[in-house]
Amino acid sequence: MKPVILDVDTGLDDACALLLAARHPDLDLRAVTCVGGNVGLDDVVINTLTVLEAAGRTDVPVARGAALPLLQPMLTAPHVHGVDGLGDLDWPRSTRSPSTTPAVELLRQVLLDGAAKGEPVTLIPLAPMTNIALLLRTYPEAAAGLREIVFMGGGAGIGNVTASAEFNVYTDPEAAAIVLAAAGELGVPVTMYGLDVFYDVVVTLEQARGLGGSPAADLARKLIEKRTELYGDGGASIGDGGAVCAVIDPDGLTTERFPVRVELAGSWSRGRTIVDTRDFAIDRSTDPDGVSPTVIEVATAVDASRYAELWLGAVK
């Protein structure tokens, strides 16, 4: 089993990701850390506990992380995820409490434990990367327990929250820039599961309506139905869930290695991930800012039906 940690701002599609990570037999979900994003942190924590309960995984530690981005004001997305972040579904909300250990501390503990056991952990951030930036700057030694980072965010082409930028990076660009820089410095491999593939893994309403008979399957069906009602057409993307698929089944994802920077200024481009598709061997020491970008794997195509089947098989 592959040890993983999810960092989430649950979120309808974070919920799709959590159900998959909690239920798939190839993954060992060691912790879930929460960050403010799609909704405020209190709702993120409740939603995360709620989804893990539905998945029958009350054993997984859940920790509170950063409520706010590093520098800028908070931006949420109730129009995408509902006021409570989980689509305002008719579903009982968890009354459990999260761990008393803060997210950055839990991340450090689980990663150092992974390092000590020779079982490096895959970190899957599906939200603004505030917690991860704080972790890597506070405890860089925890990188010894990191096998890789596979994050949902950014994109080489389109944006969503603006024409240039994707929500998770746009809402805390400094954090994303720190994570990329730290990963480069610490030698942690990074894969960007961005908007170039994010919308492709669609579960149809017909497929979703075949789900049922367990709390996890009932919730999975409701998530797809709600996402379809809000902005789908005959079905909906599992969104963040695709990044978890990429960890379970990397052969379903096509990636290319590119140097990537995060735009921190710009009138219309703040929060954009600038994917440098020029000749890879180009000498970047002449770049105006003199700062080397981090070379990462950028997802460019996905086997969408394979990942949709993977998700359906795990949550049914």
Ligand code: BDR
């Ligand atoms: C990302 O932002 C959030 O709305 C989703 O949960 C996903 O992580 C897509 O831009």
Ligand code: CA
């Ligand atoms: Ca998310």
